[in-house]
Amino acid sequence: MASTPPIDQPKERYNAPAAEKRWQKTWDDRQVFLTRETPGKPKFYVLEMFPYPSGRIHMGHVRNYTMGDVLARYKRAKGFNVLHPMGWDAFGLPAENAAVERKVHPRKWTYENIAAMKAQLQSMGLSLDWTREIATCDPSYYVHQQRLFLDMMAKGLAYRKSSKVNWDPVDQTVLANEQVIDGKGWRSGAEVELRERLQWAFKITGYADQLINSLKTLDKWPDKVRVMQENWIGRSEGLMIRWALDAKTAPKGMNELEIFTTRPDTLFGASFMAVAPDHPLAKAAAEKNPALAAFCDECRRMGTAAADIETAEKKGFDTGIKAIHPLDPTWLVPVYVANFVLMEYGTGAIFGCPSGDQRDIQFARKYNLPVIPVVVPATEPARGEALTKIHEGVCFDGDGVMINSRFLDGLTPKAAFDAVAKRLEGEKIAGQPTATRKVNFKLRDWGISRQRYWGCPIPVIHCDVCGIVAVPAKELPVILPEDATFDVPGNPLDRHPTWKHVTCPTCATPAVRETDTMDTFVDSSWYFVRFTAPHAKTPTDAAASNYWLPVDQYIGGIEHAILHLLYSRFFSRAMGATGHLQKNVAEPFDALFTQGMVVHETYRRAGIAPPQWLLPTEVSFDGEGETRTATEIATGQPATIGSIEKMSKSKKNLVDPDDIIAAYGADCARWFVLSDSPPERDVIWTEDGVKGANKFIQRVWRIVDDVADAKGANAGEKIPADFSPDAVALRKSAHKALHAIGQNIEGLRFNVAVAGLYELTNALSAALPKSGPGLPWAIREATEILVQLVSPMMPHLAEHCWERLGYNTLVADAPWPLAEPALLIDDTVTIAVQVNGKRRAELTVQRTITAPELEAAALALDVVVKALEGKSPKKVIVVPQRIINVVA
């Protein structure tokens, strides 16, 4: 039987760094984590967002990849064929910056970083199949991406258009709308300029409806992400209405103005029209009106930054042009140019109904335009209040009833919408219907041209004779030239002396290659497909993608809620349309989990501005709570403890995973990031927390060591005939933990699973010094269950313990144990007894007790008798196995 060792013979501590290296080698030698497609087993594809090879992994990676690994190992033990691959999102600007700053070739820099980070990831003990590793910068990957591009081009899904683009003056490249944050480049932070350019784009708008509609089917995605995508795609239903222009005031050759509106019901409240400064009508009017031309110029100069928009005054300029109201030919409405109308949305023109729109009412008051209430609440006093407010300059945009609207009066806005649509659809201007129903989207096509070297070359050739010609399939890949120069800004491919000069594949005349490369988000839009057949000669392998897709669980940061996740959803559809995916995998990620960040306190030298940040390793601490102070170790000077923020180089609040792994081991880091905080929330990294995790590791090892030493408890021993109450209690604890922790891992509630493991460990510790029939066997059983439950989270420790328990197999190969259902149910239950909803007593009764028996037992309790004062209860609520409430 087990006993605690004498104090004077301390047990050897578990040496994590040494043990971890050993087990990593064992897994590797035995190819334990090679992906298998064993027939008869269900598949499970678990994927974490692959990293950019910046050079070092950070704690965010540790957290992300640990979560995925726990799930992958668990599913593997549950008997699934698991695909758990890793690769590198390896094209990108930092490689070119390194080339400029350190005179190192982007390829060399990238592959060195990959090697360093791969070693770091391997030191974490992740159950990855490294034979499937891919790097997007490798021609063996991007050759297939070029193939996809050409097929998309053939289908019209990739095309070239001249458009206004977001130009980043620092990075000297074009950015997609999604890459402009608050008017600044997502990477450089520079103010983005608008420039007109020819560029390649993907027709993502062709799938706008599908992309928004099928969000509903993604029930295992966070609501937050679905809402963000829905808003980004921005669907709205309305009417395109053509307004005839008054011939006396309109510029020559312009006789109508088309607008888009979602509120045709408010048409009788119209008091002005407004067009964008770039609208053809504005340009035509400006030709004869220098003041108007100046106004348009001023609008164009206005920044696109959020702050500018926030503070910018709503300004307009009366063109003098009048538009004829579509529902009343005698009603003329003035046409303004306004700085708040966007050329990119709808038709670049609107009609303004001041009473129903706050922006319009401000505009109307500023330019003394009529404000006609057309929708008001159906009943008083709300109606009167709304009218007063409109008079004071506050619009009413709620539901209600139509007024001042002739044939619409008395209708609801919705009915009025339909009535207006019906009438205008039937009327004609110049032989065409005055109005048509239309669905509009905010989503724009995805511009992918980048004037960069370190990206996937766009495989087309520009020929003066033939136009745009696809690079023939047999000439793929178009490989990046090695001998590029990075000493001056601009695109190294464009100024390369020879690379771009080719002969046209069609007519053999001299021609030039496209020198733009693809946005790196293209690379990450289909890597999860490539993982299913990373060595295939074609972009995809039908059998493999049919088998493995969709990804069953995708894990990554919320920062990709729109960009990467929307692009991938588009790509899976485009790959279906071009025949690269057979099965219907329009939605590539069945379940999505967005994990929180790893955050840490910040430290800086006291009293110095601007702040001089200090690394956590550069400070020491005194005191606790509010009196806690920090000192800079090197100088002895006081340091200020700042707010808790995302770990970042700039604030220096970094903890290097390598340091933790070297000092405590990977399991300790893994356990820490899984503990305490729910995985979707931020986790605060603390030294105390790391020590606590390490304490638990040593504790598990000590218990296993003791149990392994104890007599009468060997692997595979027969179940005893008799169990003492202590033994039964321990078995129940173990089997309940087994059941609960499995559920918690499946639900990604890792922090709750961790708590459950602490509970089991506590129960086991408490049982060790005891004795009785069957107890040694129960201890042995509980210990093995503990080791198996711990194994997805701390795999090295678990292997070490498994070996110590006498196994010469790997716990990584052991099937997940099954809980015995009989042990999950207790014979007795404790029931709370309430009087008038307040807990007054507890009753411990047989689980099988009947409701009347329970009621009788409760009513017999002293506190209940006293509370009733001899009267009979008004009511007794009995919830079997939970609670009984006596209403006095």
Next chain:
RNA sequence: GCGGACAUGGUGGAACCGGUAGACACACAAGACUUAAAAUCUUGAGGGGGCAACCCCGUGCGGGUUCGAGUCCCGCUGUCCGCACCA
């Protein structure tokens, strides 16, 4: 401005479908072991009252539904996140 999420002890958090709030951990305190420290072990702890059994209060604030609310509904406040002139 629009949209979304969240609010529980000193701290991170737990609580399945409305059914004993505070599991588990960290920090803390006391004790054991030690010359001492570390490590380890034991015990304690939401707040207030009482020698005690026990009693009162308690999940951001104000209402409501219910036998019963951290959980559901209405209205606030605060924090965080996303979008941002979208017609």
